[in-house]
Amino acid sequence: MRRSELVAHPLERLIAIAGWGAMLFLLFPVVFTTVVSFGAGELIEFPPAGWSLRWYAHIGEIHRVGAAVLYSLLIATCAGVLATLLAIGVALCLVRLPVPGKAVIGALVTSPVAVPIVALGIALIQFFIWLGISFTWYSLLIGHLVLVIAYPVRTLVASLSLSNPALEEAAASLGARPLTAFFTITLPQMKPGLISGFLFAFLISFDNYPISIFLVRGALTVLPIEVFNYISQNFDPTPAAFSTIYTLLLALIIVWAERRWSIISLSVASEGGPGGKRSDR
């Protein structure tokens, strides 16, 4: 007993140090970008020699930033809503129905890293060419949908697994038809999963560069592409100012959603995969 305590102590310390180190490492780019964005100089410098807010006023100078924001919002909102709606069906299948091979389906659908993004982008391009679909906002939307659907499936599977199937039976015994029971009982149980699933899907889509760069043509553009284009031609802190605002907004949304619906714990709870916890009767 005493021996193991003696051994454990320095190890725990080491783990704590490693943990803090990793956290700082992860936080550093955010801190760096934020500090840089307030610099007064023409070029990115760290730490800045002088302080100014002028790069925030300069965000509008990013080429086609208005159109890019609108397109990004449109694509991300549509991708988020569609992915969440589709995910309701997928999650219901995975959690409640005796689908053969559902472990495999679940693993595939819930794992966005199962297919490398570059491969996915190439596949999408060829798919659209083969179908003869033009490269416009809805083909980009389809691409984003493929990318983001994993997130709402995950959160919905989690919230469905946590909800008690006896609730629907209780509703039925009280006279609710299956569809009424679904809308009055099942769907409200899925609410945290719906909200967080939509949020994740929206944010992943809004943020996405690699899929977009494959699928964006002509007048269509999205925010990450324009920001990247700006960076490749300029070396002033405007993108840093943009990033700072973006990070702040994101953090606010996530904190608010976590407080209200504990979305982070939900996405962690789904790590076990669909059908992992609940045994079917």
Place this chain on the structure above:
Amino acid sequence: MASVQIDDLHLALGGNPVLNGVSLELADGECVALLGPSGCGKTTTLRALAGFVRGDRGEVRFDGRSVDALPAHRRNVGLVFQDYALFPHMTVAENVGYGLRMRGQSRSAIRASVGEALARVELSGFEARLPAQLSGGQRQRVALARAIVIEPDVLLLDEPLGALDRKLRDGMQVELKRLQRELGITTLIVTHDQEEALSLSNRVAVMFAGRIAAVDSPAALYRRPPRADVMAFLGRANFLLVTLDPAGVSAGVETPMGVRLRAQPADPLRVFAARAKAQLAIRPEHVQVRRASANAQTGEFSASVVDLIYRGALAEVLLQASAAGGPVRLSADLPAEGLNIQRGDTVAVRLPDEHCLIFEENGA
């Protein structure tokens, strides 16, 4: 309100037979407890009544009409789930009013009925609470109110007291009984707790392996169980292997301890062969024990006290008697107060004839 007939219900789930011909009738307004060990099919029987599963063979009838074709939401059955299954996103009033809402009643009618149902379960004033803000006992009452407010033809209770602690159980037991009597709803209580079954119901049906083994009033079933396994499941019992008299069972049985008893067969119609082996059973509370004295009486045999287990009002005395074919163990329940025997004592034991029952050797 309705009478219920379950007629030769067979059901297999995932290839495993769960119900092997369940037949049970509940008269209008009657309260029957379905008692059995876990896995005996009692919950499946309840689910078949509720309409969640359908028998492969056999029929369920309410008031003589088959309900097999009716889905759960059209059966008008009140159901209290073991874990209550309250809707967590709805208040107490919304939970209780849900069934009335599904029946298309007006808001004001719902409010009135909900208030009445909550008053019945003594939860007036809790309308706006969420299930998470209630104690276990309160949740149980809400579940009950939600099930009775729809004025069901049949009320089904799945292990109604299982999730409550000892003290709450006793209180709820009294209240459930009162409610059932007041409302007069035909009620089926599914439970594995024999005390719950005996205390709550007009009749008890004991179920083993997908079949009803015995049905009778609680007192009759406890005192004169028709089968050894029913006796063993309903309370505790001592079993002894005995030999029947050549003149037949009425002439007496020979116990391994050497005493002869004139026990009665549990099933009066049962014919035993002369000299056949049989099982003699007696409840611990009927075993008579006294301190051994020099003047042993006929019908008594001596045993040593192996252990004493204090159970409050009673003490369970574990006895060991020497017998032909190895020592025999018996347990006796004696009033704990004034108990003057100790572990290691030698005592005189009597098994009163009127409390001894004879069963077939194989246990049935």
